[in-house]
Amino acid sequence: MNQPHYILLPASPLFIIASLVMAFMLNLLPWGGMVGAPDFVALVLIFWSIHQPRKVGIGVAFCMGLLMDVHDAALLGENALVYTLLCYLAIMIHRRVLWFPVRTQALHILPLFLVTQLVQLVIRLWATGQYPGWLFFLESLISVALWPLVTWLLLAPQRRAVDRDDTRPI
Template sequence: MNRPHYILQPVSPLFITLSLTGAFMLNLLPWGRWIGAPDFVALVLVFWGIHQPRKVGIGIAFFMGLMMDVHDSTLLGENALAYTMLSYLAIMIHRRVLWFPVMTQAVHVFPLLVFTQAIQVLVRFIVSGRFPGWLHFIESFVAIALWPAITWLLLAPQRRAVDRDHTRPI
């Protein structure tokens, strides 16, 4: 109860675009083939789906999914389906999740990320008949470990006061 409550400034659409582009660029790096490397696009999409559901919705999630499908050379629509479902579920729970502290938010986001990975694994299994193994789901645990850092990083520009006044407490 003694946590400081910040009145956040409106988020800039340019910052949302830059954060999604940065997440996509992080997914382009070669560590994406390592076991446990998080899906940064999914993490940023679920963050903006919870914090700004009117600005980042299902359409942007579908577009980012198609971009990841092209990059990963996977079945066209695999990531698009998974990200669309992720965005829908994040928008559906966004009011409840924002009431909780960051670590409890991570507990709420974890099933969404696991569900997203399950959709991707199911589509791959239906198409190719191969199961990547249970180690594939470590990626969600790593993403949840990064949730506090991602939250702090993406909310930082909104916490600044436009005109700093040392006599104003908020």
């Protein structure tokens, strides 16, 4: 309760784009095929859908999903559907989630990740008939564990003062 509450600067559109590009680049690394590797694009999309729902929404999620579909050589539209659903659900709860501390926010986004992974699992089962096993859902748990770090990194540029004044308390 005694933690300081920051008045955040508006998020720069260039910073939002750069963070999405960086998340996409992280997904391009070879660990993407490993079991439990987090989906950085989904993590950054859900962050911006909660913190800036008017700037990053379903359209951006759909485009990023198509890019990931092409990269993963997955069924075209699989990631697009999952990212769109993820952003829709994040925008639905964004006002409520922002009231909580970061660790509680992570607990609120866990069901969103699990639901979207379940949808992805159903699509893969329907298309290929191969079941990846229960470790498939480990990705959601690791993404939720990374939520405090992602929040701290992506909110850092908004915490700085434009014109720092030592006599002003804010």
